[in-house]
Amino acid sequence: MDDTTKVLLRAIRGEAVPHTPVWFMRQAGRSLPEYRAVRAGIGMLDSCRRPDLVTEITLQPVRRHKVDAAILFSDIVVPLQAAGIDLDIVAGTGPVVAHPVSTMADVEAIRPLEPEAVGFVAEGVRQLQRELGTTALIGFAGAPFTLASYLVEGGPSKHHVKTKALMYGAPDVWNALCARLAEITLTFLRVQAEAGVDAVQLFDSWAGALSEADYRKYVLPHSAAVLGNLPEGLPRIHFGVGTAELLTAMGEAGTDVVGVDWRTPLDVAASRVPGKAVQGNLDPCVLFAPWEVVEQEAMRVLAEGAKAPGHIFNLGHGVPPETDPEVLTRLVDLIHHAR
Numbered sequence: 001m002d003d004t005t006k007v008l009l010r011a012i013r014g015e016a017v018p019h020t021p022v023w024f025m026r027q028a029g030r031s032l033p034e035y036r037a038v039r040a041g042i043g044m045l046d047s048c049r050r051p052d053l054v055t056e057i058t059l060q061p062v063r064r065h066k067v068d069a070a071i072l073f074s075d076i077v078v079p080l081q082a083a084g085i086d087l088d089i090v091a092g093t094g095p096v097v098a099h100p101v102s103t104m105a106d107v108e109a110i111r112p113l114e115p116e117a118v119g120f121v122a123e124g125v126r127q128l129q130r131e132l133g134t135t136a137l138i139g140f141a142g143a144p145f146t147l148a149s150y151l152v153e154g155g156p157s158k159h160h161v162k163t164k165a166l167m168y169g170a171p172d173v174w175n176a177l178c179a180r181l182a183e184i185t186l187t188f189l190r191v192q193a194e195a196g197v198d199a200v201q202l203f204d205s206w207a208g209a210l211s212e213a214d215y216r217k218y219v220l221p222h223s224a225a226v227l228g229n230l231p232e233g234l235p236r237i238h239f240g241v242g243t244a245e246l247l248t249a250m251g252e253a254g255t256d257v258v259g260v261d262w263r264t265p266l267d268v269a270a271s272r273v274p275g276k277a278v279q280g281n282l283d284p285c286v287l288f289a290p291w292e293v294v295e296q297e298a299m300r301v302l303a304e305g306a307k308a309p310g311h312i313f314n315l316g317h318g319v320p321p322e323t324d325p326e327v328l329t330r331l332v333d334l335i336h337h338a339r
């Protein structure tokens, strides 16, 4: 497929588009009854290892909502498990790690990711590209900081206390951990790129917990080691939550698009990442408001996004599981016919 027909890729390059491309983080998942049906009785990580399920679940929101991009059904901890780390995803909680990392010996026990260990992801990508046509396929991975937070805390965390304690108290261990995670992430994204994804998104979901100075010192070099070593020409999106003060630095990590949560208007965000496209940033909670409010907020996001060199419409974070999927379908239609 000629990639000039993929509206998402045109927007990333800052080219003219027939409509603003739109997709939603976590568009594949619990908001869809068809997702709950195919996942019934199958563990989250088991489902990620089955190319037939990866393909079906990735396609579900494309069929239903007519979004301009599919995001590969997988998880940020999939490459960690494939590298031999003992972890699981617990429904309603998130990733849980059996042996949290705290020492240099723990870090040294983390093995590199062998590309064959995520062959199921490559197979899923190949199957998907046979089906997708002009809908772009976005691959993804977790950034070193966000992955490190799960490994050090042992699970989800509100304040990332142990993670920051390691960062400040044992910077050599911290840097060794993030360097290993950057390598695993890079291998995971290269596998996806070789199999044919059109773009990748690096999720540093929890980077907003850091000051800009700490982000630049402890995190940016590791994210840059990922984003700066991907195949040339592969479009990159870099996203985190609560990152208003980090947008410039996250842009400097080496990306074409900066993802923006709902707190920063897109015109303000655009001024912080000159020359780059922006993605976002409707507050996911607006999906629960009366339709007139959804419409008004979506039009505001479009107007603010139009001030950037390129805009991809999205939410400021993932689709909440309780979302009425009909609202998402209607929203895609609104964005597609907005001008």
Ligand SMILES: Cc1c2[nH]c(c1CCC(=O)O)Cc1[nH]c(c(CCC(=O)O)c1C)Cc1[nH]c(c(CCC(=O)O)c1C)Cc1[nH]c(c(C)c1CCC(=O)O)C2
Residues within 6 Å of the ligand: 024, 025, 026, 027, 028, 029, 030, 039, 044, 071, 072, 073, 074, 075, 076, 077, 089, 090, 091, 092, 093, 094, 095, 140, 203, 205, 318
């Ligand atoms: C932090 C993070 C994780 N995973 C991910 C991130 C970064 C994105 C973000 O900031 O939200 C990324 C992710 N996880 C998943 C996707 C699939 C593609 C998509 O966005 O549609 C993506 C892009 C599937 C998933 N990953 C997970 C689900 C839910 C699993 C289920 O259906 O039971 C899905 C569809 C599980 C998961 N995995 C993780 C969490 C916090 C959870 C939710 C736990 C819960 O509330 O039950 C870790």
